[in-house]
Amino acid sequence: MGDFLLSVTSYLTGIRLPYFTWSDIVEILLIAFFVYEFMLWIRNTRAYSLLKGILIVLAFIFIAFLLKMNTILWLVTNMAGYAITAVLIIFQPELRKALEELGHKKIVSSIIPFDSGNKEEDGYFSDKTINEIVRASFEMGAVKTGALIVIEEETILNEYARTGIYLDSLVSSQLLINIFEHNTPLHDGAIVIRGDRIVAATCYLPLSDNMALNKNLGTRHRAGVGISEVSDSFTIIVSEETGNVSVAKQGKLDVALTKDELKERLKKEQNATPENAKRKKIIWKGWGKNEKKSDE
CATH class of the missing domain: 3.40.1700.10 (DNA integrity scanning protein, DisA, N-terminal domain)
Known part of the structure; x- marks a missing residue:
């Protein structure tokens, strides 16, 4: 038992945690925020069904990789560029809508003041x-x-x-x-x-x-x-x-x-x-x- 604890202690003391700065923490939070927003956007649009289809294709490619199906892997490698272009075309309406929604977020307008001058206090209409x-x-x-x-x-x-x-x-x-x-x-x-x-x-x-x-x-x-x-x-x-x-x-x-x-x-x-x-x-x-x- 003593040898086991000694080995565990030796292993733990040998672990070196990476050094984090404030910029690293902010970067992680930003990535987490955008991934979360992306998941919500995908879930509430038609892109969700398309994404499930893409995941099935990726799973098929992974199986081909495990089974070393070289012909399929060669086809996937040569068609990767065309596939990315096709995805951008298919998702074009959803991507445009996502950018519009991002522009409507109040967090953006609070960080980047697109408009100058004082705001009204009475609302949009009387x-x-x-x-x-x-x-x-x-x-x-x-x-x-x-x-x-x-x-x-x-x-x-x-x-x-x-x-x-x-x-x-x-x-x-x-x-x-x-x-x-x-x-x-x-x-x-x-x-x-x-x-x-x-x-x-x-x-x-x-x-x-x-x-x-x-x-x-x-x-x-x-x-x-x-x-x-x-x-x-x-x-x-x-x-x-x-x-x-x-x-x-x-x-x-x-x-x-x-x-x-x-x-x-x-x-x-x-x-x-x-x-x-x-x-x-x-x-x-x-x-x-x-x-x-x-x-x-």
């Missing part, structure tokens, strides 16, 4: 705008008038606003109802709201290709989810078939909200840290000015 949107949404739902209302937050939506008709109008329930009224010139498409004003109407939005969405949902709901997948916007959808009021945020759709629930969700979005007001005002006015010049 209480009056919330009340007008809620009133209009449920009045349209009561008569089954379809509507698609996109509320802009950090991500500037000029790319989609340009597909519609420039308005620059104060948000009011009467105007919202009139825009989406059947057989009116502006009822088709979505409206984009920035702050307390309607930027544009009849805007075209990207459709979501999320296969998990209910098959009974129409184009309006898929467009609402689609814009929430490519931006941090908050979208309100009023169903023309059922009159239900739903919301889409970060690719998730919540169906058939009550008036109080919608108001609570809007309050939550209002209290989020907003974009620099002055910067957004300059971008907005510049865009509107260019649109008017192009119309002339």
Whole structure:
């Protein structure tokens, strides 16, 4: 027993732990953070199924290596470069979405101040705008008038606003109802709201290709989810078939909200840290000015 303890002690004393510096610890934490975020991203996208397929292929290659199947290993070695290119092409939509989500992380904006100036303290929009949107949404739902209302937050939506008709109008329930009224010139498409004003109407939005969405949902709901997948916007959808009021945020759709629930969700979005007001005002006015010049 004494010899065993002596040998264990001798072995342990011979172990030399690596020397760690603060930079090494920070590096390990950063790698762990990015690996964790990568795993969460993979789990919540279509890439998860593709990743399982890639793991099966890698397991097959490992078995070929153990069994010394030289022909298969030669093929794998010569096709490795093409395989990497193919993976990048296959995962292109998911990689783009991951980079967009990384840009939306508040940790990035806190480390790298992309915007200058002071932040607003009143939120993205006023209480009056919330009340007008809620009133209009449920009045349209009561008569089954379809509507698609996109509320802009950090991500500037000029790319989609340009597909519609420039308005620059104060948000009011009467105007919202009139825009989406059947057989009116502006009822088709979505409206984009920035702050307390309607930027544009009849805007075209990207459709979501999320296969998990209910098959009974129409184009309006898929467009609402689609814009929430490519931006941090908050979208309100009023169903023309059922009159239900739903919301889409970060690719998730919540169906058939009550008036109080919608108001609570809007309050939550209002209290989020907003974009620099002055910067957004300059971008907005510049865009509107260019649109008017192009119309002339």
